[in-house]
Amino acid sequence: MPQPRSAAEIGALYQEMILDHYRRPRNKGTLEKADASVEMKNPLCGDEIGLQVAFDGDCVCDLRFSGRGCSISQASASMMTQLVKGKSTEEIEAIRKQFRELMLGNASAADDPQLGQLRALSGVSRFPARVKCALLAWNALESALAERS
Amino acid sequence: MKLRRNSEFPADLKLRPDSEFPADLKVRPDFPLLANNPGLHYLDSAATSQKPRVVLDALRDFYETANANPHRGAYALSVRATECYHQSRVRIAQFLGVADSDCLIFTRGTTEGLNLVAGSWGMANVSSGDEIVVTAMDHHANFVPWQVLAMRRGAKFRVCELTPDGRIDLDFLSGLLNKRTKIVAFSHVSNALGTINPVAEIARLVREKTDAILVCDGAQSAPHFPVSFDSLGVDFYAFSGHKMLGPMGIGGLIGKREMLEEMPPYQTGGDMIEFVHDDRTTWNVLPHKFEAGTPNAANAVGLAAAVEYLDGIGMDRVRAHERALMSEAQKRLAVIEGLHIYGPPASERSGVLSFTLGDVHPHDLATILDGEGVCIRAGHHCAQPLMRRLDVPATARASFYVYNDESDIEALVAGILKAREIFGYAPV
Ligand SMILES: Cc1ncc(COP(=O)(O)O)c(C=O)c1O
Numbered sequence: 100m101p102q103p104r105s106a107a108e109i110g111a112l113y114q115e116m117i118l119d120h121y122r123r124p125r126n127k128g129t130l131e132k133a134d135a136s137v138e139m140k141n142p143l144c145g146d147e148i149g150l151q152v153a154f155d156g157d158c159v160c161d162l163r164f165s166g167r168g169c170s171i172s173q174a175s176a177s178m179m180t181q182l183v184k185g186k187s188t189e190e191i192e193a194i195r196k197q198f199r200e201l202m203l204g205n206a207s208a209a210d211d212p213q214l215g216q217l218r219a220l221s222g223v224s225r226f227p228a229r230v231k232c233a234l235l236a237w238n239a240l241e242s243a244l245a246e247r248s
Numbered sequence: 249m250k251l252r253r254n255s256e257f258p259a260d261l262k263l264r265p266d267s268e269f270p271a272d273l274k275v276r277p278d279f280p281l282l283a284n285n286p287g288l289h290y291l292d293s294a295a296t297s298q299k300p301r302v303v304l305d306a307l308r309d310f311y312e313t314a315n316a317n318p319h320r321g322a323y324a325l326s327v328r329a330t331e332c333y334h335q336s337r338v339r340i341a342q343f344l345g346v347a348d349s350d351c352l353i354f355t356r357g358t359t360e361g362l363n364l365v366a367g368s369w370g371m372a373n374v375s376s377g378d379e380i381v382v383t384a385m386d387h388h389a390n391f392v393p394w395q396v397l398a399m400r401r402g403a404k405f406r407v408c409e410l411t412p413d414g415r416i417d418l419d420f421l422s423g424l425l426n427k428r429t430k431i432v433a434f435s436h437v438s439n440a441l442g443t444i445n446p447v448a449e450i451a452r453l454v455r456e457k458t459d460a461i462l463v464c465d466g467a468q469s470a471p472h473f474p475v476s477f478d479s480l481g482v483d484f485y486a487f488s489g490h491k492m493l494g495p496m497g498i499g500g501l502i503g504k505r506e507m508l509e510e511m512p513p514y515q516t517g518g519d520m521i522e523f524v525h526d527d528r529t530t531w532n533v534l535p536h537k538f539e540a541g542t543p544n545a546a547n548a549v550g551l552a553a554a555v556e557y558l559d560g561i562g563m564d565r566v567r568a569h570e571r572a573l574m575s576e577a578q579k580r581l582a583v584i585e586g587l588h589i590y591g592p593p594a595s596e597r598s599g600v601l602s603f604t605l606g607d608v609h610p611h612d613l614a615t616i617l618d619g620e621g622v623c624i625r626a627g628h629h630c631a632q633p634l635m636r637r638l639d640v641p642a643t644a645r646a647s648f649y650v651y652n653d654e655s656d657i658e659a660l661v662a663g664i665l666k667a668r669e670i671f672g673y674a675p676v
Contacts, residue, residue: 109619113612113670122607145628145641146611167641169609170671226615 104226111222112229113170121170126180128163135243141235146172150239154247157187162243164236171220171229176236178216188244195237202230271572273561276651280304289622289659294439294468294600294629294647296490299554303493306553310546318545319519319536333545336552337535343555344487345476346502353501353508353538354548358467359389361486361501362433364538365463366393368511369484370431376402378430381460383408383416384637385438388630390465394433403430410637414441414591418453425457432460436469436485440629440645441591442574442600444469451481461507467491471649472570472598474563477502493558493650494551498544508534515540558650566650570599573648577601577657584664585676590638599648602629605664608671610644616670617644620663622656 133151140147146168153161162184164176179198183191198217200208204224208214223233276282278300282290290298316326318333341349355361370393374380380398382391384407398405408421416434425432432454437444447464454462462482469475471492477485484507488499503511513520513531517540522530531537558566571594578594578601581587586606591597605613610626617624625645628635635641646660665676 104615104619106619109616109670112615118671143627145632145635147641169611171612229611229615232611 108222108225112226114219114222116216116219117170117174120174120177124164124173124177126163126177126184127165129165130161130163133163135246137239137243137246139235139239139242141168141172141231143231146232146235148172148176148235148239150176150236150243152240152243152247157189159183159186159188159191162240164239168235169229169232171223172232172235175217175220175233176239178219179236179240182215182217183240188248191240191244195241198237199234202233271569271576271653273565273569273650274653275300275561276653278302278557279651282651287621289620289652289656291646291648291652291656291660292623292625293471293491293649293652294645295625296496297471297493297649298651299495300493300557302557303495303550303553307495307546307550310549314549315546317542329545332549333543336545336548339552340500340548340555341502343559344470344485344500344502345474345478345480347478348505350534351503351505351508353503353535354543355486355499355501356497356544357488357490357499358387358465358486359488361484361499362390362463362465363393364501364514365461365484365486365503366397368514368538369461369507370394370397371400372512374398374401374403374430377428378403379406379424379426379428380404380431380433381406381408381421381424381429382433383421383435384410385414385416385441385443385631385634386433386435387439387465387467388632389467390433390435390463391633394431397431404428407633408434410634413593414438414443416443416445416450418446418449421450422453422457425454425460427458429454429458429460431463432458433463433465435465435467436475437472437598437600438591438631438634439468439600440631440634440643441602442468442597442647443591444596444598448481468598468600471558473567483507489547489551489554492551492554494554495547498547498551501538505534508538513540514538517541519543561650569650570648570652571595573652573654573657574599574601576654577646577648577660580657580661581664583676584661584668586668586673587664590643599652601646601648602643603645604640604643605667606671606673608667610642612671613644613664613667616667617660617663620659620666622659622663624660 130151134154136151138149147166149165209221279298314328316329318330338349341352380394411417463484464482466485466487470487485502490496520540574594590602614626627642
């Protein structure tokens, strides 16, 4: 029988920073001119995300997200957009892989400075049912990058 | 149309005093999973129920003393298996008020029962220009099969709207009905709102204006209050064993004999045949005609044990217990600032409480409640058409059953207050 979550685990999940991004999402909205746009849904919970990306050469020069969802999916999207803006697709791919490791509970990823604020989401790995929420925006970004290439 | 949240009503609207319906069942020790986990508050019985020891024992007993392929062996053990399977059908039919037990077809559950009617009766009787009516509160299992059938047959698919407090809008329904209406499908009780629908009134309306068949989704009624198919006034009724203390993978479809006899088989194969010639096959009699292949005899035996157990408590008492818990939960939750309850007043709902809390997403709420040992469902409850009308992506849902008691409500309230605190709401 799986044990109920401890208060500490719940506390680690809902950090101040996550709630801040949930309530004041960064880069939320739409771009006037996007090079790639993706809509994604998590049919299990009804969360939806729209992601628009503008490129400058090989760099993501701007991006916006829209949609609705839980605090984890919204905070993850918000932090992701902040972190990847201005980065090359190669850099983004490295971050994306690291973030996946973080969600799988890989402890070294939790110390990786290139993940920046996203490390606040490390508590999610203890909640397998919520990992998909955190990954939704990243999956959208992955298809946006693929759509472009 | 947008549905109103019912917390705009006074919280105790139409509630009778609690003393009339005490929540006095104390059966938790009968359920091994709950007995072994004293800190667990299981409030997701609308999704699936826990199982009492008598059901688990019945399964083991079947496999240890009666296991053989029913209908297929001349030896005594197979005869015993056949007899166990048959007696289970008779017992479950009795529980659901079906005098002619051959009209109870075993299925995997409600979903398969409804698909059986759509695939068999529907494909044989619905044609281009006909109309099929469902309601906006129906579970996808009682929505999609009809939508697909309508598309296949070129029929019109019509969705009956709801009243602002989440009941079937009978005037709207009346307006949809006409001589081309072939099927009216609705749920006895909504799994997402708990609304108990007025079957007799719906049946009267439909019979008055149409020659349609009435299909009732009983997934949420059979477990929770007395149901008698023979006096219900519908043509088909589908239910799931796993929601009524029985095992997963067994349930049933009850139909009127004359219709079941007319209908073509749903699946073909072993057991359902009479004679197989090289060029054609004739069908076995009811119920076998609709039960192709080796049946789920063990789980039928398990479900029979479950209904025996429920009858031991008494279905009136089951309803009274849930009703008392509901009215208590409604009272405790309705005063929490920012909490909105959906659906009609508590006295007119089954043991289902669907709610949202401020800007706390239901999934976050469910995770935080999990931290308090409280299991609730968060999501669209397989009722996306309803969620669109409520204008929310999801709700949180707590649902009660015989093994719940006031301590579960206590834990639910504590968990909700905890969520408020984590999300920075002022203490209440
Ligand atoms: C109202 C209603 N209808 C149909 C179903 C489908 O039941 P099952 O998944 O057991 O086939 C459910 C349960 O999920 C339900 O609550």
